[in-house]
Amino acid sequence: MLRNRRKAAGLTQKQLGERIPLSQAMIAGIELGNEIPTAPTGQLIDDAVGADGELAAMWHHVRKDLQQQALFPIWAHGYLEAEREATRIQHFAHVFPGVTQTEDYARAIFESAAPLFGGDIEEKLEVRMERRSILDRDDPVWFWSILDESALYRVVGSHEVMCAQLTHALELVKRPRVTFRILPYDKGMPGGVVAIGAVLLLSRPGKNEAVYWESGLNGALLEIPSEVGVYRAFYDHLDLEVLSPRASTELIRKAREEHHAHCTRH
Template sequence: MLRNRRKAAGMTQKQLGDLIPLSQSMIAAIELGNEVPSAPTGQAIDNAVGADGELAAMWHHVRKDLQLQATHPIWSIGYLAAEAEATRIQHFANVFPGVTQTEEYARAMIEAANPIFGGNVEEKVEARLDRRVILDRDDPVWFWSILDESALYRVVGSHEVMCGQLSRILELAQRPRVVFRILPYDRGMPCGVVSIGALLLLSRPGKNEAVYWESGLNGALMETPGEVEVYRAFYDHLDLEALPPRASIDLIRKAREEHHAHCTHH
């Protein structure tokens, strides 16, 4: 956009840079997408090439993209957009889904991953908690989660953190559009699959069903019908093996009270 506007105004990169002022190399880097100017500089560039606010408006979108890249793995950014517009999400994993996590559980997860992925822990925690809005908005998403039983017992952070997380799950399960079911140890994994990481199927208005798969170190958003069909079949088999909602809630409550012995929640 900047290159097109600059050329339409009959300016070289050096001439535009002299007006701001910025070096020619910086103007080139901005045009290549390798640098993002500050908001005031972006407005000055907009004025210089006569963009009538278009470039200044684009700056906010670019900054938002950069913020997402700073707080989320690059492979998950496409999923975040799909999550925000989904009307129904079906989830499976051996950890609690991000949109259901307490602040303490989220921080413990992010801190544990930080030696690998780096970044600002508190910014990542805030970004994860912001995603919970899909459950709290006026027209909340239908959220159905199948949890591997190990999610109930593996200590993330501390027993107290786990107690708070399990209490959060029990509270969410009382909402009419939220369902949790447990895949117990003695059922095994369908289709001979040993492990699949996190799996989410998303229904969105006017679009094909999408699948997001994540291993913890990588992930992919898939939208082609053939790919989605494979994961849909796997999830349907999970659905057959998982405990009913009421029995699942009983198991979650039992895990909170018996396994996390220092739990103070009731």
């Protein structure tokens, strides 16, 4: 794309490089896709060839993709792309899903995981907060989450953090496309070992249903129908055991009050 824009502007690689300034070899590398300019340099190149922000925006997305690939395990990369494409996501886990987390809740999770997995906490946090945009776009994803009841009571970070997270969840359920349902303690867990970690079923336009699972050091995005079918059956059986949306909302509200009581004692 840069090559076409440069030629349309009547510039050679050397002439364009002199305007930035960058070496001709660097310009050639960017045109071949072997080099990605920094944000300021990318904007200078964009201005020089009259791309009206198109090149700068493209490189911004490329840098974000590279950042995500560096921050997260390889088996999560496919999910991040699928999440952006999804029109419906069905989730189950023992913690609130990433796109519904407050900043403090997410930070507490990353901080607790840092001794085992390392990585830059603030960079991971930035990516996670940006992922929440799938709930805020003009045509937001339908997001249905089944949470084990333990997610409401296990303290992530502090009672204050939990109060804020539960308050955020109560605000989210006011949206027509977001639903939380709770699997209570007194119900069985269908699927046994399948239920360990997180399970997400994703519907995407023009593609087969996919499932993403993760647990500890492992995870995968599955698209083979026979494999997806196992997790679809698990989720459908799980759906029979959970509380209604109304009862789940009341339980979230009750849990928030209990965390709040701990906050006010100190």
